[in-house]
Amino acid sequence: MIPRISLSLWTTLTLIFLLGPLVIIVGGSFTEAPHVTFPPEGFTLKWYAQLMEREDFLESFIDSMVLAVAATAAATILGTIAALALARENFKGREAFRAFLMSPLILPTVVTGVALFQFIRLLEIPSNMLGLIIGHTLITLPYVIRTVGAALVGLDKSLAEAAEVLGAKPARILFQVVMPAIAPAILVSVIFAFIVSFDQVTISIFLTGPDVMTLPIRIYTYIEFAIDPMIAAVSTLLILFAYLLVVGLERAFGLDKVFGKKG
């Protein structure tokens, strides 16, 4: 048994370790100095004001949102269908198919990025946004398949059988019995996919172009030249955004239900 005091000490240290960078970023965004300082020197909102004038950042935020929503939708639909297929018994080459679908997780992201770059040029896909959506769908797909697949493995097979014997056709079994039972897992995979897409740098760097630049790439290019507190301001807003997203989902669906706890 770990003594209680030692346990709370560890918890505190872990929290400090995890939250420390956030505190420094948030604090640094309010500093009056021309570079990120912690503790902040004085208090000002001028970096936020400066950010508001940067239309390129706003455009990139919108690009990232459009991209994340589209890729998440595509990955969730395709991934759920794939997970349903993988959950079927007697299906030849299932393990090979599963490994194939999971491979974006295993390959170094840089390699996937280079490959996608070549592939999309070869196909002459006209829009950079479409290329990005394809790339992000590919990279987020494994998260959906894993999460939904785990829920399907845990799903009592007799539920579908009970529905079938009661007279339900396959579509009714899928939409009225199986999908509601795995809905929490689908919601979790939506969150995963959205965050993976929204944060993605490596893949995006190969696929952005003059007409579209995602927010992480915008930040990345900006800090190549200067690390000023405006970047801390962007980051603070992103933290707030992520927080609101999670709280919003919590309000809408109840995350305790989503994350495992059987309600």
Added chain:
Amino acid sequence: MSSLDIEDVHLWYGQFHALRGVSLSIGQGDFLALLGPSGCGKTSLLRSVAGFVHPQKGSIRVGGQDVVRLKPRERNLGMVFQHYALFPHMSAAENVAFGLKCRNVEKAEAEERVARALDMVGLSHLADRKPRQLSGGQQQRVALARALVIEPNVLLLDEPLGALDKKLRVQMQSELKQLQRKLGVTAVFVTHDQEEAMAMADEILIMRDGVIEQIGRPKEIFTAPRTSWAAEFVGSGNVLKGRLGPAADGARPIDLGPGCAFALAEWANLPADGEATAFVQAEAVKLAPANGSGQGLEVVSQRYLGVYVEVQAQYRDGVLRALVSPEEAEAFGVGSRVTATAAPTCVRPMEG
């Protein structure tokens, strides 16, 4: 509500021959229990009737119609699963209504039938509860109402009481039996618990390695198992193996060594001379104190079972079990010597 006729059904899972020519016939309104150890094929047989597995050979007729080629949803069956398989996101009433929705039953009629079904299992007041808000027994009743509300041709029950504790199980056994009799629905019940099968079924089918070991009324199974395997599985008595002697007083004695005096009243189908196998129920064995020390059988154990005391005595080939009243048992303490006999009509020939 229909009869069920199964004829020469064979089922293979790859190389594994799970059902090896099973045939049976039960009438409308009968209650059949499929009894056997795990892996004997009883669940495979039930799932063949349900349509989840497809026997490669043989026919299954429900009310005269061959259903082997029909999908489960086309068979109009009610099924209760081992862990109930209630839809977790639906209330009790919605669960019960599911089969009616699949049949496009008009809303008003469906609501009325759901209400009646829930009332029948005594759960009207819990209609809006989700399965997780119900106890095991209540979930069981919802599952039963859901299976019965569609007025199935046959009700299939896959060890439905296995997850309940002993007291509740006994209560549910009698409720289920009463309901089945009241509705007159043909029922097939899978269990590995012989007491449960005895308590509920009109007909019991004992399965072993994919074949029918014996089919009969509970009393027949209990008092006259056909084979020594069935006798041991049911566990209601003693299997006796010995050489038959010449007939005397209308019975032929079976030699089991000193202290045992058993004879068969029925021997027509046994070899004229030679080894025979017979069965005698533990209740039918009569013990008496042996004359003189060192004579007869030694009592090796006593087990108090409430109404009866089980006395075990060592004989030539093993242990003989007898059920006697607690008063009688006092005379047969451990270490005492006894002799054993039974009325010849209670000693039944077996196939071996």
